[in-house]
Amino acid sequence: xxxxxxxxxxxxxxxxxxxxxxxxxxxxxxxxxxxxxxxxxxxxxxxxxxxxxxxxxxxxxxxxxxxxxxxxxxxxxxxxxxxxxxxxxxxxxxxxxxxxxxxxxxxxxxxxxxxxxxxxxxxxxxxxxxxxxxxxxxxxxxxxxxxxxxxxxxxxxxxxxxxxxxxxxxxxxxxxxxxxxxxxxxxxxxxxxxxxxxxxxxxxxxxxxxxxxxxxxxxxxxxxxxxxxxxxxxxxxxxxxxxxxxxxxxxxxxxxxxxxxxxxxxxxxxxxxxxxxxxxxxxxxxxxxxxxxxxxxxxxxxxxxxxxxxxxxxxxxxxxxxx
Numbered sequence: 001x002x003x004x005x006x007x008x009x010x011x012x013x014x015x016x017x018x019x020x021x022x023x024x025x026x027x028x029x030x031x032x033x034x035x036x037x038x039x040x041x042x043x044x045x046x047x048x049x050x051x052x053x054x055x056x057x058x059x060x061x062x063x064x065x066x067x068x069x070x071x072x073x074x075x076x077x078x079x080x081x082x083x084x085x086x087x088x089x090x091x092x093x094x095x096x097x098x099x100x101x102x103x104x105x106x107x108x109x110x111x112x113x114x115x116x117x118x119x120x121x122x123x124x125x126x127x128x129x130x131x132x133x134x135x136x137x138x139x140x141x142x143x144x145x146x147x148x149x150x151x152x153x154x155x156x157x158x159x160x161x162x163x164x165x166x167x168x169x170x171x172x173x174x175x176x177x178x179x180x181x182x183x184x185x186x187x188x189x190x191x192x193x194x195x196x197x198x199x200x201x202x203x204x205x206x207x208x209x210x211x212x213x214x215x216x217x218x219x220x221x222x223x224x225x226x227x228x229x230x231x232x233x234x235x236x237x238x239x240x241x242x243x244x245x246x247x248x249x250x251x252x253x254x255x256x257x258x259x260x261x262x263x264x265x266x267x268x269x270x271x272x273x274x275x276x277x278x279x280x281x282x283x284x285x286x287x288x289x290x291x292x293x294x295x296x297x298x299x300x301x302x303x304x305x306x307x308x309x310x311x312x313x314x315x316x317x318x319x320x321x322x323x
Contacts, residue, residue: 008107009100013130019108023115027124029090039126041091041145048087048146048153052077056138064181065203067109070140072204073278075117078144080207080225080280086154086216087146089209092118094128095141102138110140121209151216154284159222159241163285163300168211168293170201171230171255172269175276176262177202195262207280211293215284218291223284229275230297233283234306235315241285244303246310251297274308275316 008016021034032040052074054060060070079089094114096107118125123144133139177198207225215223222237234245252273259269285300306313 006104007101008098008104008132011104016104016107016130019104020111023108023111024125025115025119027091027122030124030126033124034127039091039093041124041126043090044147045150046148046153048082048085048148049143050078050081050146051141051143052081053139053141056136067106068113069203071110071113072117074140074142075114076205076207076280077225077227077278078142079121079123079146079209080212080227080282082144082146083207083209083212084154084223084225084282085146085148086151086213086220086223087148088213089121089123089144089146091124091126091145092128093126093143093145095131095139096128097131097133097137097139097141099135099137100132101135106138149213151213154212154216154220154223156222156224156237156240158220159237159243159245159285159300160287161243161300161302163221163287164290164296165234165245165247165283165285165298165300166290166294166296167226167281167283168208168215168295169226169279169281171226171252171279171281172259172272172274172276173198173201174205174278174280175202175272176259176269178276178278179263179268179272194258198259198262202278205278205280208282208293211282211291214291215282215286215294219286219288220284221287223282226279226281226283228277229316230283231274231306231313232315237283237285238305241300242304244301245298245306246301247298247306247308247313248296249309251295274313 029042031042054074082089180195180199222241224233226233238245255273256269259272260266263269
């Protein structure tokens with residue numbers, strides 16, 4: 001007699017898909033959905049495409065991350081990349097690579113959450129792939145597509161001296177939440193106030209997706225998703241545009257002050273804001289007036305790299321291989 005939760009090894013691929021597909025609702029832009037060799041998606045012109053992968057033990061740990069948390073992160077990091085190009089996310093392709101001993105319920109919980117988030121955002125889950133893997137392996141990959149709606153894409157290379165550096169969203173919240181969890185996984189249930197908000201933002205981040213296309217329409221000269229930290233991602237704009245991003249610590253103070261009691265002081269709070277990853281806010285530069293929802297962080301100058309109050313900053317933050 002088999003006891004305990006069902007594992008992927010105990011069901012066929014077809015049976016697993018039969019449990020997952022009901023969570024992926026029909027969508028007007030999806031002409032042919034899951035079930036054939038490939039999906040057919042309606043587009044109005046230029047298509048933005050991106051992909052991100054998450055690996056257990058590297059991008060999340062089961063100690064405090066559920067399948068629903070992983071789905072939330074995977075969804076957000078992909079749609080944020082599409083929005084950062086000035087496009088509207090339209091569809092997703094999902095890959096699950098898993099040890100056959102992975103519980104079926106993990107895959108179902110992942111699919112349920114992904115399907116709910118996609119439906120709430122009018123994004124189609126168009127299909128994907130399943131594969132078995134060696135013992136202990138669990139990996140998720142999502143490819144996201146977006147529609148520019150006739151707009152030109154906003155690149156990292158368009159910032160010019162005199163532009164305003166601006167952010168839409170929070171800074172440092174995910175890093176502060178991770179610090180709480182690493183100090184004590186009980187923070188997942190014991191944190192309150194801003195600390196609880198930080199833990200929640202780390203586990204299930206959100207992104208101001210609608211702000212990306214609006215920024216493009218408002219004339220954003222460069223833009224990206226803050227996934228690896230303000231300094232590292234800011235340096236990417238600086239290098240691509242051949243300019244210097246001059247950050248003003250006074251404009252970062254609202255972000256650091258709210259985190260100081262959470263992480264234990266001004267210095268670690270500033271580090272969360274400057275180098276914290278997985279925030280998924282949008283960073284952009286504008287030649288003119290900032291759109292609603294954006295706030296300034298500094299100015300674009302002649303030169304290179306990123307400075308804080310005139311002091312050059314190393315592009316620290318998350319790196320997939322260097323850590």
